[in-house]
Amino acid sequence: MIERNRLLDWLSHGVLWIGLCLIVFPLYIALVASTHTAQTLAQSPLPIWPGDQGWANYRAILGGDGSGFAAQLPVARMLSVSLVMALLISVGKIVISLLSAFAIVYFRFRLRLLCFWAIFVTLMLPVEVRIVPTYQVIADFGLINSYAGLTVPLIASATATFLFRQFFLTVPDELVEAAKVDGASPLRFLWDILLPLSRTSIAALFVIQFIYGWNQYLWPLLVSTDESMYPIVMGIKRMISGGDARIEWNLVMATAMLAMLPPAAVVILMQKWFVKGLVDSEK
Incomplete structure (x- = not known):
């Protein structure tokens, strides 16, 4: 006691x-x-x-x-750009990570572990290390000032792939065998069994990745040269870069308060699922 x-x-x-x-x-x-x-x-x-x-x-x-x-400055437009960017990044990361972890765990092919460790090693390479070749690829494909240019290079996630892989390894083999006996295809097994079991992990990752996408600054700074494709973080930076005589701090603070609302709303609305996805040990 x-x-x-x-x-x-x-x-x-x-x-x-x-x-x-x-x-x-x-x-x-x-x-x-x-x-x-x-x-x-x-x-x-x-x-x-x-x-x-x-x-x-x-x-x-x-x-x-x-x-x-x-x-x-088009603050409303910047907020919409940030919202679309955050949603595409978070949903794209979850979908790609789910599929890649599912393939690594449930499919037997040559160099399977090598593929996983190749994905995992990318955790040691931050965006700044590969930003120049990534920008060159985006420029060659003509994706400057586009949502694809803002989001596609940031969609892949080794962390989410690793987390989903570790979760899939804890799923009992009996579920896999039962699905095979019932004639379920691999995608049916993923959709009907693995996704419902992974919903708390998906919710936690969505919150983390949404905030990650919303707060992006360095990459949009490179691939956005048109003011209509600026996210809100770049908009705030532009507001305070015009010299002390031009800074209207009341409007800057108002913009900062608006910029905090979407991520705060996501955290508040998904708080229960977020905490459960981080601490829940039941499978």
């Missing part, structure tokens, strides 16, 4: 509250800044309470009806 110590309980809760405040306070300041005018934010000290310009600031960046440099 574990005895509870009231002092340790208070101490642990205090540490949690301090950590929560350190995380939430910058977000609160960004939210407050998005509700004031640029002139107010230029003064000292910074306001700590919300202002009355929130609706005007968000309408300016989404509708493009403001007069400043930041208000003229």
Whole structure:
């Protein structure tokens, strides 16, 4: 039996509250800044309470009806580009990883283990190492300023393939034999048996890969030369690269708050599945 110590309980809760405040306070300041005018934010000290310009600031960046440099950027278009990019990357990674892990585990062919280790070794090669030849391939195929150019080089995932392979190895052989006796094809076995068993792992990977795709900056910076194909991360960077005299921090903070909403919504809506996929040991 574990005895509870009231002092340790208070101490642990205090540490949690301090950590929560350190995380939430910058977000609160960004939210407050998005509700004031640029002139107010230029003064000292910074306001700590919300202002009355929130609706005007968000309408300016989404509708493009403001007069400043930041208000003229297509923020709504950038948000849609980031959303499409994140969805394509996350879904593409899951589909390709599922199929590759399924082939490695359930099909017997020559050099099967070599193929798996060739995929696994790519974990040691970050995007920066292969970015020049990858860009050359994308340019040769004419995929600059396209969703294919933004997403295809980022779809393959050795980590997801490894996780699905390890999960498939825990599936009892009796399920495979039963599927064969019933005359199920390999794809039918994958669709009717493996996918339902993998739903928590798929949900956890979807959350991770969605955030990974949403936060991409370096690769879109290379393959997006048209403003209409900028993701929101590049849009925020462009807002603060025009010199101190042109930076409208109220609009920048409003854009940053909008940029946080989709990944936060994905995490909140899929929180149960995400946690279960990471810690659940039942197969």
